[in-house]
Amino acid sequence: MNKPTFDISSVATPCYVTEECYLKKNCEILKKVQDDTGCKILLAQKAFSMYSAYPLISGYLSGTTASGLYEARLGYEYFGKETHVFSPAYSDSEITEIAKYAGHFVFNSVRQFAMHREAVKNKRCLIRVNPRFSTQEGHAIYDPCAKGSRLGQTLASFEEDVSKYGLDGIDGLHFHTLCEQNSDDLKRTAEQVEKQFGKYLKNMNVINFGGGHHITREDYDIATLEEVIRHFENEYGLEVYLEPGEAVALNAGFLVTTVLDVIDGKINGENDIAILDASAACHMPDVLEMPYRPVIIQPNGDTAGEPNEKSVTVRLGGNTCLAGDVIGDYSFDRPLKTGDRLVLCDMSIYSMVKNNTFNGMALPTIYYNTSLGMREIRQFGYEDFRDRL
Numbered sequence: 001m002n003k004p005t006f007d008i009s010s011v012a013t014p015c016y017v018t019e020e021c022y023l024k025k026n027c028e029i030l031k032k033v034q035d036d037t038g039c040k041i042l043l044a045q046k047a048f049s050m051y052s053a054y055p056l057i058s059g060y061l062s063g064t065t066a067s068g069l070y071e072a073r074l075g076y077e078y079f080g081k082e083t084h085v086f087s088p089a090y091s092d093s094e095i096t097e098i099a100k101y102a103g104h105f106v107f108n109s110v111r112q113f114a115m116h117r118e119a120v121k122n123k124r125c126l127i128r129v130n131p132r133f134s135t136q137e138g139h140a141i142y143d144p145c146a147k148g149s150r151l152g153q154t155l156a157s158f159e160e161d162v163s164k165y166g167l168d169g170i171d172g173l174h175f176h177t178l179c180e181q182n183s184d185d186l187k188r189t190a191e192q193v194e195k196q197f198g199k200y201l202k203n204m205n206v207i208n209f210g211g212g213h214h215i216t217r218e219d220y221d222i223a224t225l226e227e228v229i230r231h232f233e234n235e236y237g238l239e240v241y242l243e244p245g246e247a248v249a250l251n252a253g254f255l256v257t258t259v260l261d262v263i264d265g266k267i268n269g270e271n272d273i274a275i276l277d278a279s280a281a282c283h284m285p286d287v288l289e290m291p292y293r294p295v296i297i298q299p300n301g302d303t304a305g306e307p308n309e310k311s312v313t314v315r316l317g318g319n320t321c322l323a324g325d326v327i328g329d330y331s332f333d334r335p336l337k338t339g340d341r342l343v344l345c346d347m348s349i350y351s352m353v354k355n356n357t358f359n360g361m362a363l364p365t366i367y368y369n370t371s372l373g374m375r376e377i378r379q380f381g382y383e384d385f386r387d388r389l
């Protein structure tokens with residue numbers, strides 16, 4: 001786990017701090033995959049849209065992908081290079097505007113493509129397919145292969161559409177079925193895609209493996225990823241795209257928070273509870289949704305333990321009215337006290353893009369720590385709360 005390289009007492013809390021050195025490390029790994037194989041890797045902006053870092057990332061990656069109009073526009077305006085987009089359905093007005101920014105469109109079905117054929121003349125168009133091959137257990141809301149999924153076409157549904165609308169104007173296929181997974185799962189998924197859709201790939205130009213590849217994680221098997229990429233390049237002459245979000249900014253940033261108060265739990269026969277100036281519900285919703293447990297580092301460099309591992313176990317909670325606004329139970333060598341700071345790790349992804357002002361909570365300040373020093377990117381105030389309502 002990457003540790004903060006900045007002075008934790010130097011920032012206003014709560015805040016997100018993204019570190020250029022760690023982004024760069026990730027980008028170098030991704031660029032090497034591109035260089036080794038000739039594939040193209042895009043930043044999936046839905047995980048990380050801190051566009052002050054786009055000039056750095058665009059030095060390594062081939063472009064961005066978007067989940068709709070606003071992300072497409074952001075990628076076009078601030079990242080440059082290629083702009084791709086996927087949406088389960090496009091409205092007529094939206095797709096006309098997206099076409100000003102994006103060069104590559106992924107459609108959820110051949111029928112969706114046929115509905116919008118005119119708007120995307122001269123664009124590269126892909127169809128999202130769904131091999132209905134689940135490789136993940138646990139979080140069903142992140143599994144596009146679950147029964148009843150609305151994301152991408154099964155072979156039967158694809159063939160039904162092809163018989164009605166043909167394949168004219170379609171450049172390739174897209175599949176996205178993974179979430180925080182290694183390349184063994186990609187390999188098994190790709191074999192399924194090939195088995196089911198291989199006969200169509202022979203006449204196509206592009207395949208997009210979607211996101212969910214945890215390429216920059218320490219134990220990720222890059223050799224197997226490259227083997228799968230090369231297989232599609234060599235067997236079908238396809239241009240291969242990957243569009244990871246997490247992997248680009250994995251472990252590249254932190255959320256720094258201050259303890260506002262500590263409730264003595266002994267009286268109720270429970271652990272102490274620390275109320276933080278940050279909220280799981282507002283500032284790191286994936287802690288509750290995914291759910292996951294962030295690694296926590298103290299200013300002295302110590303890592304907080306599992307409950308009862310160290311001498312004092314404390315429940316860390318947010319400063320909202322939601323009973324479940326709890327980050328987790330952690331243990332420390334000494335009791336926490338008002339004013340103590342804590343650093344929550346891996347907080348650049350799916351945090352800034354998902355936060356909210358529930359309870360009128362202030363949004364955390366955004367910092368970018370670069371080789372030129374700490375930059376405050378944006379502070380938020382009352383107006384940011386008011387002006388959305």
Ligand SMILES: *Cc1c(COP(=O)(O)O)cnc(C)c1O
Nearest residue numbers: 044047176210211212244245246
């Ligand atoms: C979510 C998503 C991604 C990025 O996923 P990560 O898990 O952040 O790598 C890429 N493509 C599509 C279609 C997605 O829905």
